[in-house]
Amino acid sequence: MKDCIFCKIVANEIPSYTVYEDDIVKAFLDISQGTPGHTLVIPKKHIPDIFEYDEELASQVFARIPKIARAVKASNPDIKGMNILNNNGQVAYQSVFHSHFHLIPRYSSNDDFKMIFKDNSNKYDSDALKKIQDSIVAHMGD
Ligand code: AMP
Numbered sequence: 001m002k003d004c005i006f007c008k009i010v011a012n013e014i015p016s017y018t019v020y021e022d023d024i025v026k027a028f029l030d031i032s033q034g035t036p037g038h039t040l041v042i043p044k045k046h047i048p049d050i051f052e053y054d055e056e057l058a059s060q061v062f063a064r065i066p067k068i069a070r071a072v073k074a075s076n077p078d079i080k081g082m083n084i085l086n087n088n089g090q091v092a093y094q095s096v097f098h099s100h101f102h103l104i105p106r107y108s109s110n111d112d113f114k115m116i117f118k119d120n121s122n123k124y125d126s127d128a129l130k131k132i133q134d135s136i137v138a139h140m141g142d
């Protein structure tokens, strides 16, 4: 897609530090290096976000992630774990609208990556949870 920075990386029109590629995906270092080894895995096909995947492409892309994640982890003995993150929509911090998965190596709970899940469980009784559940289930298959 014209004007998509990741399509340009796929086409080698702009350089990247590629660590893996095949006919389906390309994996390359995220320029921000949130933590050392921070890697992006992208489908070569231009897909804006998770909502646009069909099952075939999703399974092809997801199937490749563990192998890439293992290589990133093995690349540095200080890597103790990894967050795998996929942002969808500006509100969810997506800034490049060609779908991608962040592989963020974790070195300690004090490294440069933070993620906060607020615990709101005290605000939901079982009726409220059931209502949310029903609404999601009603749209499954859309
Ligand atoms: P997101 O905010 O989830 O859309 O993530 C987009 C990511 O793309 C950011 O972490 C950027 O650092 C990264 N990024 C943007 N341009 C490049 C580039 N030319 N090469 C590598 N990573 C990039």
Ligand code: ZN
Residues within 6 Å of the ligand: 001, 004, 005, 006, 007, 008, 045, 046, 047, 097, 098
């Ligand atoms: Zn693209």
